[in-house]
Amino acid sequence: MQQIDQLLREHELYHKKSAIISSLKNSIRMVKVGVDEKAIPIGSSKLGGLPDMPDEMEFPRYEKGYLWFIGQVNLKEAKPYDKDNLLPDSGILYLFYDAFEQPWGIEEDEGCFKVLYFDGDMTELKRREYPEESKDDYPLNAYKVLFHNMYTISEHPENLIFENEEEEENFWNFRQALIQPEDEEGNILPAHYMLGEPFNVQNDVFEELYDNEKEAVLLFQIDSDEEDLGVMWGDVGLLYFCIKKEELMRKQFDNVTFTLQCF
Numbered sequence: 049m050q051q052i053d054q055l056l057r058e059h060e061l062y063h064k065k066s067a068i069i070s071s072l073k074n075s076i077r078m079v080k081v082g083v084d085e086k087a088i089p090i091g092s093s094k095l096g097g098l099p100d101m102p103d104e105m106e107f108p109r110y111e112k113g114y115l116w117f118i119g120q121v122n123l124k125e126a127k128p129y130d131k132d133n134l135l136p137d138s139g140i141l142y143l144f145y146d147a148f149e150q151p152w153g154i155e156e157d158e159g160c161f162k163v164l165y166f167d168g169d170m171t172e173l174k175r176r177e178y179p180e181e182s183k184d185d186y187p188l189n190a191y192k193v194l195f196h197n198m199y200t201i202s203e204h205p206e207n208l209i210f211e212n213e214e215e216e217e218n219f220w221n222f223r224q225a226l227i228q229p230e231d232e233e234g235n236i237l238p239a240h241y242m243l244g245e246p247f248n249v250q251n252d253v254f255e256e257l258y259d260n261e262k263e264a265v266l267l268f269q270i271d272s273d274e275e276d277l278g279v280m281w282g283d284v285g286l287l288y289f290c291i292k293k294e295e296l297m298r299k300q301f302d303n304v305t306f307t308l309q310c311f
Contacts, residue, residue, distance in 0.1 A: 059222040071205035074131040075244030080191035095119035097190025102172040108162035115144035139167030200244035238271035285310025
């Protein structure tokens with residue numbers, strides 16, 4: 049909580065500490081590590097590059113081509129950081145999306161993304177090339193992924209009341225610094241993470257995707273990352289992959305929902 053205390057003081061919100069602390073949600077930050085993709089072990093967590101899949105798992109298609117591979121998470125690697133015990137203990141989740149056209153995820157865009165799950169023999173995994181070459185399908189820059197615990201918070205915590213506009217603005221700046229911190233050089237770090245509260249940039253993501261937002265779990269949030277991954281979602285936007293808690297418990301990843309939001 050030392051980081052939270054520091055941020056509360058920096059943004060003149062220490063008098064709201066109790067309400068803010070009670071509104072924090074546990075999340076898992078996905079930290080990129082720059083290495084040659086050949087040095088990333090088969091089946092390890094990564095963003096970009098090529099997927100490590102068994103032969104029988106097919107690249108998902110959308111319209112006239114194949115979806116782009118966004119990343120994979122080895123759940124055995126992420127599980128130690130899952131404080132709320134929401135994720136499966138094992139297996140690999142694969143994220144695919146039409147990163148060329150970048151559909152919003154509305155009803156007309158059905159099929160524009162796919163989350164696949166493999167929980168079999170890891171020796172069956174192979175680093176798979178795209179099924180066919182196309183100017184619109186190429187790997188994102190590859191990064192190994194490590195995991196860290198982090199906190200997130202909603203835009204409008206139920207138990208947090210602001211006394212004036214300045215205090216509310218201080219909270220928004222606090223939330224920004226919490227979820228998208230700056231590195232030592234002052235560059236904003238992309239908010240790639242799992243679980244917790246989405247970093248909404250338009251509507252409330254959970255309310256947009258579900259009638260009962262309290263059932264929703266943020267499975268993945270993938271930020272724009274032009275400098276490293278080489279991709280920008282719309283106008284500095286984010287991808288949100290969500291699932292109902294009960295479906296996550298049953299590993300029903302075919303029921304994942306998706307939306308893209310941008311500024």
